[in-house]
Amino acid sequence: MAGRLHNKTAIVTGAAQGFGLGIAETFIREGARVAMLDINEAAVAKAAEPFGAAAIGLGCDVSKAGDVNRAAEAAIERFGGVDIVVNNAGTTHRNRPMLEVEEEEYDRIFAVNVKSVYLLTRAVLPHFRSRRGGCILNIGSTAGIRPRPGLTWYNASKGAVNLLSKSMAVELAPDRVRVNCIAPVAGDTPLLASFMGEDTPEKREAFKASIPWGRLSTAQDIANAALFLCSDEGEMVTGTVLAVDGGRCV
Secondary structure, three states: OOOOOOOOEEEEEOOOOHHHHHHHHHHHHOOOEEEEEEOOHHHHHHHHHHHHHHEEEEEOOOOOHHHHHHHHHHHHHHHOOOOEEEEOOOOOOOOOOHHHOOHHHHHHHHHHHHHHHHHHHHHHHHHHHHHOOEEEEEEOOHHHOOOOOOOHHHHHHHHHHHHHHHHHHHHHHHHOEEEEEEEEOOEOOOOHHHHHOOOOHHHHHHHHHOOOOOOOEOHHHHHHHHHHHHOHHHOOOOOOEEEEOOOOOO
């Protein structure tokens, strides 16, 4: 039986670990070929290796236009085209008062979390338009819906991702390009310690206690939602921000 992404090709950013790796693994399992992008070139090459010809690992700083353009071109050349883009790469500042975040750190957060969406969309949209279709999935956050204290600038960056996804969807619908967003609740990823400020059993329990379902999100939770939104089953879904949050934002 063919997978739900049979003969599809995807670009997934931040794919060396965490949500991005989970999305890439799930897409490949469902029949896709995936260009896995990450700033850590060695790590993403190692992550892609078990998938053989179904994946390629590419080093890419998603905040730099040259890197993004080269990676998009490499993905299209390797696989003959791209159908899906998942803007997953993200970063944060450590949980602390807003004025303790340095300007350089602030700029990096918005460059990685927001500007990257602009850069990769700019790189692939002409290709999508030439094919009369495509799918863009942005990874926002519940932080942009129900913000936690101490993460003001990260919250703002994800609020931008949540909203720009809706705006993109309206503008690109005539091109038959669907744009959606997933807003995950905190997950057990490398960013968790920064969200909490310090990684202690007490802090973890406090985060879990804020989620009605009683646990943090997993990479597979996010990958399952991504699979639906990027498959043909989601053909009528565009402009949505899907909270995968165990009830956190209710």
